[in-house]
Amino acid sequence: xxxxxxxxxxxxxxxxxxxxxxxxxxxxxxxxxxxxxxxxxxxxxxxxxxxxxxxxxxxxxxxxxxxxxxxxxxxxxxxxxxxxxxxxxxxxxxxxxxxxxxxxxxxxxxxxxxxxxxxxxxxxxxxxxxxxxxxxxxxxxxxxxxxxxxxxxxxxxxxxxxxxxxxxxxxxxxxxxxxxxxxx
Amino acid sequence: xxxxxxxxxxxxxxxxxxxxxxxxxxxxxxxxxxxxxxxxxxxxxxxxxxxxxxxxxxxxxxxxxxxxxxxxxxxxxxxxxxxxxxxxxxxxxxxxxxxxxxxxxxxxxxxxxxxxxxxxxxxxxxxxxxxxxxxxxxxxxxxxxxxxxxxxxxxxxxxxxxxxxxxxxxxxxxxxxxxxxxxxxxxxxxxxxxxxxxxxxxxxxxxxxxxxxxxxxxxxxx
Numbered sequence: 238x239x240x241x242x243x244x245x246x247x248x249x250x251x252x253x254x255x256x257x258x259x260x261x262x263x264x265x266x267x268x269x270x271x272x273x274x275x276x277x278x279x280x281x282x283x284x285x286x287x288x289x290x291x292x293x294x295x296x297x298x299x300x301x302x303x304x305x306x307x308x309x310x311x312x313x314x315x316x317x318x319x320x321x322x323x324x325x326x327x328x329x330x331x332x333x334x335x336x337x338x339x340x341x342x343x344x345x346x347x348x349x350x351x352x353x354x355x356x357x358x359x360x361x362x363x364x365x366x367x368x369x370x371x372x373x374x375x376x377x378x379x380x381x382x383x384x385x386x387x388x389x390x391x392x393x394x395x396x397x398x399x400x401x402x403x404x405x406x407x408x409x410x411x412x413x414x415x416x417x418x419x420x421x
Numbered sequence: 422x423x424x425x426x427x428x429x430x431x432x433x434x435x436x437x438x439x440x441x442x443x444x445x446x447x448x449x450x451x452x453x454x455x456x457x458x459x460x461x462x463x464x465x466x467x468x469x470x471x472x473x474x475x476x477x478x479x480x481x482x483x484x485x486x487x488x489x490x491x492x493x494x495x496x497x498x499x500x501x502x503x504x505x506x507x508x509x510x511x512x513x514x515x516x517x518x519x520x521x522x523x524x525x526x527x528x529x530x531x532x533x534x535x536x537x538x539x540x541x542x543x544x545x546x547x548x549x550x551x552x553x554x555x556x557x558x559x560x561x562x563x564x565x566x567x568x569x570x571x572x573x574x575x576x577x578x579x580x581x582x583x584x585x586x587x588x589x590x591x592x593x594x595x596x597x598x599x600x601x602x603x604x605x606x607x608x609x610x611x612x613x614x615x616x617x618x619x620x621x622x623x624x625x626x627x628x629x630x631x632x633x634x635x636x637x638x639x640x641x642x643x
Contacts, residue, residue, distance in 0.1 A: 268550075268562075349496060355493050356496070357497070381565075382530040382560060402599075402603070404571075405540065405541055408508045410498070415564070416570070417565070419591070419595070420557070421593070
């Protein structure tokens with residue numbers, strides 16, 4: 238297009254090669270424009286908070302102050318829950334299902350009573366076997382711990398569980414048994 | 422400075438006076454557990470004394486539910502009121518001894534199991550050693566110790582076996598261990614020999630030195 242005007246091409250090239258003076262405040266104006274565009278998207282308080290949070294600062298701390306801060310942090314970490322001699326496993330509070338069985342021939346009703354039901358004979362009646370035999374059963378969910386219990390036959394006769402340890406500290410003249418529920 | 426510092430002692434004094442008044446008011450009232458409807462199954466005299474014992478235990482930071490349950494057990498078994506009161510008071514004392522041995526961080530089940538172990542004849546030192554040797558809860562080791570003694574195992578042998586196992590055994594392992602001891606005793610083994618044999622069975626023959634010479638006495642199983 239300009240092949241026949243070499244002088245014109247030379248003038249353009251010379252013009253383009255000439256150094257250009259840029260206003261030193263240009264960068265500032267550009268960043269201000271950008272900041273204004275950003276401000277339009279957020280609330281003023283949020284922007285101010287963000288700037289306050291992200292603005293670098295310098296702190297001067299005396300050696301004593303640094304030691305006090307470290308001691309405070311160590312105390313907080315030491316006092317966190319779960320710290321200490323014992324670490325309770327998560328399963329400690331998980332309940333387990335237990336089936337209690339007793340053989341009581343000729344019984345009309347059998348109740349399971351113990352620490353888990355306030356020793357209330359009406360709360361956990363046992364069920365006879367489906368064939369009508371002498372085997373009575375009850376199923377309970379128990380949390381980890383040690384429970385004393387006994388079987389009450391026909392409202393008057395106490396039976397300990399022959400398949401469980403007997404309570405050694407029986408002070409009431411009627412036998413009791415002990416079931417221990419573990420957590421691990 | 423002149424406005425804030427002089428107020429602090431006054432505020433503390435006022436709070437202290439208020440706390441004293443509240444404490445005196447609470448102390449003048451009836452035992453709190455008299456209002457527990459479950460204790461209505463006791464006769465009036467026994468109920469009052471049991472409520473006092475329970476409130477004292479609560480004030481001492483001891484768990485009260487085991488005491489309530491012991492009283493209810495006595496009531497359901499138609500025990501005399503005096504027997505129920507003495508049983509509750511004795512259990513409260515045992516719970517206090519258990520806490521002294523196990524420390525203030527002991528849980529209610531641990532204290533209850535610890536009280537039973539003390540009643541079975543285990544010394545407070547055994548409880549404290551068990552506390553130190555096991556990171557998990559020691560409710561089951563204490564219960565197993567008590568049950569072994571109830572099965573006829575001498576308390577020293579039972580304590581040695583449980584202490585040897587408790588550091589690394591799971592609760593389920595300890596309960597299996599107790600069952601094995603009881604089964605062998607039922608089959609005719611001497612309680613000490615049954616304990617040593619079952620303990621060796623949990624972790625292998627070389628893992629334990631509790632009455633090692635008695636292992637050969639373990640009876641055969643069906």
